[in-house]
Amino acid sequence: MTARNPDAARDIPEATVARLPVYLRALTTLADAGTATCSSEELAAAAGVNSAKLRKDLSYLGSYGTRGVGYDVEYLTYQIAREIGVTQDWPVVIVGIGNLGHALANYSGFRSRGFRVVALLDADPRRHDELVAGIEVRPFDELEHIVVESGVAIGVIATPAVAAQAVADRMVAAGITSILNFAPGVISVPDGVDVRKVDLSIELQILAYHEQRKAAGADAREVVR
Amino acid sequence: MTARNPDAARDIPEATVARLPVYLRALTTLADAGTATCSSEELAAAAGVNSAKLRKDLSYLGSYGTRGVGYDVEYLTYQIAREIGVTQDWPVVIVGIGNLGHALANYSGFRSRGFRVVALLDADPRRHDELVAGIEVRPFDELEHIVVESGVAIGVIATPAVAAQAVADRMVAAGITSILNFAPGVISVPDGVDVRKVDLSIELQILAYHEQRKAAGADAREVVR
Known part of the structure; x- marks a missing residue:
């Protein structure tokens, strides 16, 4: 029996698990830019999700941030990395x-x-x-x-x-x-x-969806003009 | 003004958009296996989501399947492909x-x-x-x-x-x-x-999360033994 994260047995919804690496990437970007603390809105924007979902996701990790201050970038990075398991080799x-x-x-x-x-x-x-x-x-x-x-x-x-x-x-x-x-x-x-x-x-298909909508919007504007 | 999907201007949630290519891939797999119709449960399992979410997602496309029959694989493939825009070149x-x-x-x-x-x-x-x-x-x-x-x-x-x-x-x-x-x-x-x-x-990190849990579970069983 080796020492492991004692919290690893809690159940986190699969969709939240899939977003944790995205938050980790957003936090790394913020840290690289010299950001020490961030609001849930800032982190949500950097991760491309809405902030209510972000707060819900982080609550599974017991991370609620500090009112008026937000999240400590370094500590939250560590918490998420530990939860995912990427603090291991x-x-x-x-x-x-x-x-x-x-x-x-x-x-x-x-x-x-x-x-x-x-x-x-x-x-x-x-x-x-x-x-x-x-x-x-x-x-x-x-x-x-x-x-x-x-x-x-x-x-x-x-x-x-x-x-x-x-x-x-x-x-x-x-x-x-x-x-x-x-x-x-x-x-x-x-x-x-x-x-x-x-x-x-898959990512190309998501781009195609938005391209199609941009094109439809441009056509609609043309008709109105 | 070229002919386009008249429904393309409706708003579909971003998370649903991101899952449409996954459904498309699952439908292609079913079609390749010779499946002509499938239940929402079968399609959800093939796509790795729960079936309530699948039905909700498909309802944005106006696809509800047929009671007791399910979804027509070929037609649903066409509907999703058209919605994403990948019927275009x-x-x-x-x-x-x-x-x-x-x-x-x-x-x-x-x-x-x-x-x-x-x-x-x-x-x-x-x-x-x-x-x-x-x-x-x-x-x-x-x-x-x-x-x-x-x-x-x-x-x-x-x-x-x-x-x-x-x-x-x-x-x-x-x-x-x-x-x-x-x-x-x-x-x-x-x-x-x-x-x-x-x-x-990102996909590797999701695997790491589950590996960590498997290891934690094995350790727990070891302790109980």
């Missing part, structure tokens, strides 16, 4: 070192949030021994060994779609319990394993 | 053709949602004339010309952080009104321009 393995795998291995946002890429694996022997972000690309067959050796709980799949399910199966068999899947298509895993999927087109 | 330009730019140019999820990459631009002359996903990489200076020629409204920034603001400024000056920013850091744009930021570490 998370060893991560990336499988599939094509263009996307290269980009992920070089992505500074992982390291700054406690995610440490301990291995890059690829099934293609032509990629082996290449150094990416200072890490050697190794054969996929070393997965089981690396998971045990480095205590890896989180695996990232950046392979083509056709390989994703087989990679996920091997990850789960090796003891990985959380998978971030960048490959198109759905992978199935046993109960107790979490999968999150990154769909790079 | 959206020409997109990608600036910064490093590893991430390569990965984005090759990403099949853009094309399947109506986003057509019309140009790949990079400031580095050594990248010019390279073919990526069948498209020639061209000098960044051609941006203005391409935006006008192809009617580009959406730009994607995949440059290093240090170049992102300058690229955004040029995009806005050229007439682009929506920007998807993959570069770390914040970019500022004038009113009327939408920016969405992709933070690849």
